[in-house]
Amino acid sequence: xxxxxxxxxNEFPLDWLRQTSPYINTHRGKTFVIWLSGASLNHDNFLxxxxxxxxxxxxxxxxxxxxxxxxxxxxxxxxxxxAPEFIERKASNQxxxxxxxxxxxxxxxxxxxxxxxxxxxxxxxxxxxxxxxxTPMSGxxxxxxxxxxxxxxxxxxxxxxxxxxxxxxxxxxxxxINKLLDLGLVVLLSPVxxxxxxxxxxxxxxxxxxxxxxxxxxxxLIFLHDKAKDITDGLTREISAKSPIxxxxxxxxxxxxxxxxxxxxxxxxxxxxxxxxxxSQQDGALxxxxxxxxxxxxxxxxxxxxxxxxxxxxxxxxxxxLIQPLIDEGILRDRSLQDLEREIHCFFIAEREGSVIGCAxxxxxxxxxxxxxxxxxxxxxxxGKASEIVQHLIKEAKHRQCHTLFALTTRSGDWFQxxxxxxxxxxxxxxxxxxxxxxxxxxxxxxxxxxx
Numbered sequence: 495x496x497x498x499x500x501x502x503x504n505e506f507p508l509d510w511l512r513q514t515s516p517y518i519n520t521h522r523g524k525t526f527v528i529w530l531s532g533a534s535l536n537h538d539n540f541l542x543x544x545x546x547x548x549x550x551x552x553x554x555x556x557x558x559x560x561x562x563x564x565x566x567x568x569x570x571x572x573x574x575x576x577a578p579e580f581i582e583r584k585a586s587n588q589x590x591x592x593x594x595x596x597x598x599x600x601x602x603x604x605x606x607x608x609x610x611x612x613x614x615x616x617x618x619x620x621x622x623x624x625x626x627x628x629t630p631m632s633g634x635x636x637x638x639x640x641x642x643x644x645x646x647x648x649x650x651x652x653x654x655x656x657x658x659x660x661x662x663x664x665x666x667x668x669x670x671i672n673k674l675l676d677l678g679l680v681v682l683l684s685p686v687x688x689x690x691x692x693x694x695x696x697x698x699x700x701x702x703x704x705x706x707x708x709x710x711x712x713x714x715l716i717f718l719h720d721k722a723k724d725i726t727d728g729l730t731r732e733i734s735a736k737s738p739i740x741x742x743x744x745x746x747x748x749x750x751x752x753x754x755x756x757x758x759x760x761x762x763x764x765x766x767x768x769x770x771x772x773x774s775q776q777d778g779a780l781x782x783x784x785x786x787x788x789x790x791x792x793x794x795x796x797x798x799x800x801x802x803x804x805x806x807x808x809x810x811x812x813x814x815x816l817i818q819p820l821i822d823e824g825i826l827r828d829r830s831l832q833d834l835e836r837e838i839h840c841f842f843i844a845e846r847e848g849s850v851i852g853c854a855x856x857x858x859x860x861x862x863x864x865x866x867x868x869x870x871x872x873x874x875x876x877x878g879k880a881s882e883i884v885q886h887l888i889k890e891a892k893h894r895q896c897h898t899l900f901a902l903t904t905r906s907g908d909w910f911q912x913x914x915x916x917x918x919x920x921x922x923x924x925x926x927x928x929x930x931x932x933x934x935x936x937x938x939x940x941x942x943x944x945x946x
Contacts, residue, residue: 514785516848521784522554524713525675529703529754532562533720534774535617542777543718544621547680549781551636556675558706559638560683562699563614567597570606581655596649599659599696607659607696611684615640618682639679643667644702646687646695661687661695663702666709704757708764715761716783718774721750722791732793735762751792758794769794787849787873802886805841805853810834812850813841817869825905826867841867842890844883852879856887859924863896868906884913892945899945902938915941 528547534540551557568578580595599607622638646661664687671681683706685699700717707715733755748755751771758769772791773779782790805813813834820826834841837855844852852870856863865887870880891899900918901910907917918940 513787517785518553520848521550521713523556525556525558525710526550526714526716527558527560527703527707527710527712528716528718528780529560529700530562530718530774531699531720532565532567532614534718535561535563535614536565537720537775539775539777541621543774543780546778546780548622548636550784551678551680557680558671558675558683558710558712559618559680560685560699560703560706561614561618562685563610564597566610566614567603567607567696570609571603574606576602576606581657596657596660596698597696598655598657601658603696604659604694607686607694611686615682615684622680636680637678638682639674640682640684641670642688643671643681643683644687644697646689646697648689648695659693659695661689661697663687663697663705664689666706668709671706671710700754700757704761707761707766707769712766713768715758715766715769716780717754717758717769717771718780719751719754719771720774722771722773722779731789732795733759735759735794735796748792755792755794762794762796765796767796787846801845802842802852802883803845805838805843807835807838809841809843809850809853810838813843813853816850816853816871817867820869826869829867842883842887844870844879852883854883854887856890858891858894858896859926861895861897862924863891863894863899864927865891865899865901868901880909881913888943888945897945898942900940900942902940904938907939907941910941913943915943918942 530543534543547557547559571578579598581598582595597603619638622636643666644663645665645667647664649657649660649662651657674681683702685697685702687695687697687702689695703715703717706712735758754771758771761769770783770789770791770793772783776790779790810831814829814831817826817829821828829837837857840855840857842854842856843850850871851874854868855866857866858864865884868880868883870883888899899915900923901915903910911917920940922940922942
């Protein structure tokens with residue numbers, strides 16, 4: 495990824511560094527499981543991905559890499575004149591897709607599987623051992639660690655078909671993997687597992703990645719997919735695991751990604767906070783997804799992607815930057831940094847990846863509470879974020895046993911009425927409210943909501 499784009503060769507990219515700093519801090523110490531398809535290992539962008547993964551490791555991200563190797567196995571089988579055989583797999587909790595097929599792994603296939611496995615592991619170890627000359631990460635190295643971290647069980651006989659040495663994930667040795675991550679190693683998981691008797695099983699690499707993310711409590715599960723290259727041009731950028739998803743409801747542009755979307759939804763519903771599907775072929779797509787607010791791929795979130803929380807003094811600058819344009823337009827009354835510091839205990843913020851994207855204040859007057867200083871970043875005003883903040887403050891006011899929530903506004907009366915507020919007379923304000931001359935001059939109107 496060329497971080498110096500749009501910059502002169504002698505100009506340090508200050509804006510880029512400032513924008514990425516919150517993400518660097520957020521990602522440090524977190525566990526990411528990153529899946530790469532077997533096809534991506536043969537693409538010209540593979541070495542760029544290695545550069546970016548090395549950067550993530552040196553930024554303190556705990557990395558678990560999971561690789562596929564379907565084309566590598568097929569290539570080894572072709573040398574032996576053996577035709578691969580697959581059976582379509584269907585799961586009731588996942589969207590169906592033609593790519594969701596299971597290889598029948600007969601004993602005769604095992605030599606080809608072992609050969610492909612050895613070559614792929616050597617490819618990874620070689621790529622991460624080069625020191626990345628003539629790159630931004632020149633001289634940086636990471637140590638990969640692979641082993642028998644996956645316990646498998648046989649896929650068995652289904653519908654009269656014996657799948658042989660094809661298996662399913664039975665257990666991930668999470669404690670061992672965590673100890674290796676604590677040492678700063680990058681763990682490499684392959685799509686194979688072993689039974690307690692030492693028998694080898696061929697596994698679905700996507701399932702290995704999903705189960706690893708779930709069992710390790712990963713912050714993110716990332717699929718680097720060769721079919722995700724056009725996703726930035728589509729309209730669908732986020733999917734919530736709380737929304738019902740089926741083959742029929744997915745947009746057509748996501749059709750090639752149905753299987754990994756199904757895995758992502760499964761991961762989110764079992765504790766993984768966020769899953770990402772990112773192009774494995776576009777240089778810098780992974781870094782853009784992780785270190786910019788808009789990203790580059792598809793986000794599948796657990797339904798709690800954005801956080802609404804009480805503000806702290808560290809949020810004062812972010813709140814000020816958010817509300818200043820509305821102050822300049824006369825929509826909000828002026829508040830200095832000192833004012834915000836003094837009132838910060840009343841503020842709630844909506845946060846995404848360390849950035850303030852919305853805010854509002856809640857000031858209590860006995861059994862009444864005022865909702866004030868409601869602001870949302872322009873990029874999120876069409877997403878319903880303002881309503882989400884208001885609903886959060888309604889719950890908070892109820893928790894404080896308030897009977898009424900009110901707001902003063904000059905331009906947003908219709909919007910507040912859509913939220914259930916009704917126009918009211920200014921004399922209904924609590925006596926202790928300091929309705930200043932500035933509010934009178936601004937022509938503020940009162941809207942109230944009765945809390946049940």
